[in-house]
Amino acid sequence: MVKMDARCVNCNKKAHYNIEKNNIVCQHCGLELSYDEYIEQMKEKATSLADNFQASWDKQGFY
Numbered sequence: 666m667v668k669m670d671a672r673c674v675n676c677n678k679k680a681h682y683n684i685e686k687n688n689i690v691c692q693h694c695g696l697e698l699s700y701d702e703y704i705e706q707m708k709e710k711a712t713s714l715a716d717n718f719q720a721s722w723d724k725q726g727f728y
């Protein structure tokens with residue numbers, strides 16, 4: 666099994682990218698995404714973090 670480190674889009678901890686299955690699994694919060702979904706969520710996360718990181722942090726933490 667081939668794995669690489671990735672950052673979890675949900676809890677921001679270290680997740681694993683499984684190259685063979687082409688998915689991302691986070692053992693901290695249970696997140697499981699296909700690689701395509703992961704990339705999409707990373708883009709959305711980056712955009713929302715840039716726009717209102719402080720506001721979302723205060724209201725909802727990482728969610």
Ligand SMILES: [Zn+2]
Nearest residue numbers: 673676691694
């Ligand atoms: Zn996670």
